[in-house]
Amino acid sequence: MTRRVIIGLVLVLGVAATIVGLxxxxxxxxxxxxxxxxxxxxxxxxxxxxxxxxxxxxxxVLGIPVKYFNVVDYAATVEALAAKKLDMVWYGGFTFVxxxxxxxxxxxxxxxxxxxxxxxxFITRPETSIKTLADLKGKTFSFGxxxxxxxxxxxxxxxxxNGIDPDRDFAKFSFSGAHDATALWxxxxxxxxxxxxxxxxxxxxxxxxxxxxxVKVFWTTPPYIDYVWTVRGDLDxxxxxxxxxxxxxxxxxxxxxxxxxxxxxxxxxxxxxxxxFKPAEEAAIAAGLLK
Numbered sequence: 048m049t050r051r052v053i054i055g056l057v058l059v060l061g062v063a064a065t066i067v068g069l070x071x072x073x074x075x076x077x078x079x080x081x082x083x084x085x086x087x088x089x090x091x092x093x094x095x096x097x098x099x100x101x102x103x104x105x106x107x108v109l110g111i112p113v114k115y116f117n118v119v120d121y122a123a124t125v126e127a128l129a130a131k132k133l134d135m136v137w138y139g140g141f142t143f144v145x146x147x148x149x150x151x152x153x154x155x156x157x158x159x160x161x162x163x164x165x166x167x168x169f170i171t172r173p174e175t176s177i178k179t180l181a182d183l184k185g186k187t188f189s190f191g192x193x194x195x196x197x198x199x200x201x202x203x204x205x206x207x208x209n210g211i212d213p214d215r216d217f218a219k220f221s222f223s224g225a226h227d228a229t230a231l232w233x234x235x236x237x238x239x240x241x242x243x244x245x246x247x248x249x250x251x252x253x254x255x256x257x258x259x260x261x262v263k264v265f266w267t268t269p270p271y272i273d274y275v276w277t278v279r280g281d282l283d284x285x286x287x288x289x290x291x292x293x294x295x296x297x298x299x300x301x302x303x304x305x306x307x308x309x310x311x312x313x314x315x316x317x318x319x320x321x322x323x324f325k326p327a328e329e330a331a332i333a334a335g336l337l338k
Contacts, residue, residue: 077283078134081105081113085137086124088195089227089247091117097310098137104307108293109286120224121194125149128279135290139196140273140327144337147321152280154287155321157294158272159313161246163323165273167197167205168248169266170233171240178265180209188213188220189232189241196273196327197244198226204330205268227251234262244273246312271330272323291318 083105085098098115105113116133118124125146127133135156138146146153171177177186183206191198199222206213213220221238223229226247233241234257248264251257276294278287294316297304308314331337 076281077286079111081109081111081134082116082132083113083135084116084118084124084127084133086121086139086142086192086195087118087225088139088191088198088244089225093227100307100310105290105293109289121192128153128277131279131281133279134282135276135278138275138277139194140271140275140324141196141200141331141336142194143275143277143324144328144331145194146277147324148337150280154278154280154282155275155319155324156278156287156291157316158275158319159311160315160317161313162274163272163317163319164270165197166245166270167202167242167268168245168264169202169240169242169268170230170248170262170264172233172236172261173263175239177240180206180211180266183211183240184216185218186239188217189223189229189238190220191222191226191229191243192224193222195226195244196271198229198242200327200331200334200336201268201271201273202242203336204334207334227256230257230262234258240265250312271326272319273327275319275324 083098083102085094087094089097094117095115102113102115118127118133121142124133124136124138125142126149128136128146129150136146143153143155169180175186177183190202193199203213223232223241226243229241229243230248230251232238245267248257252259276290278290295318297308297316299305299308299314328337
């Protein structure tokens, strides 16, 4: 091999290495600012109260500015992650499945320990005489958001498994848009019954924002996996690990950590993988909400 050929090969290999390096940079993004949001499963003021402190905490831990943004609906969080307008979102299991399908690479990072065995509550007023799922036939009913795991997907899935088809058996069903709104719709008599996530129900009861003399739980679903902090798939892997560590190192026995964890009503965060959400995908397909 001549000296000229050797030099030529070195130059070609050098260019190729540079291209590969640029591709890796493009596929492993370190943003100057981390933009965070959450599915709007409660009213905007409550969401800001919960998640703005997490943005402040992550800013300190990650060493880059982290800002929280309210988003108008569930679908908007999926589209914003796909368009790289958001870097990290608190999703329900179903919305994560949608985001994963839409982006092809959304990464689930951590869930609350409670999310591995989550439930939905079915509620009604005592005077409706609704005591079982079968009693819902001919009644009016409210789900939360159409894209909500605990407010629509899993309640619909379990209704179908118990022989109740909302499209056929309810006098009418509607979407309140949020779990707290569902509780208020049932309490006010706008609908006969509804389904919402157990964490919001417990919070509404504890803060006396729902009158348990007027509204009661009459059925609880079997457990399923639900909420998850999710990042876009092309974020720098080292940054993703720092985000995961920021959550898993929170210690409930530490007062400052406890204040933060109480906002999301948990005592521990755990790492999760995409395959753990396969049941949510299967439930969505079975309920006709995902193709």
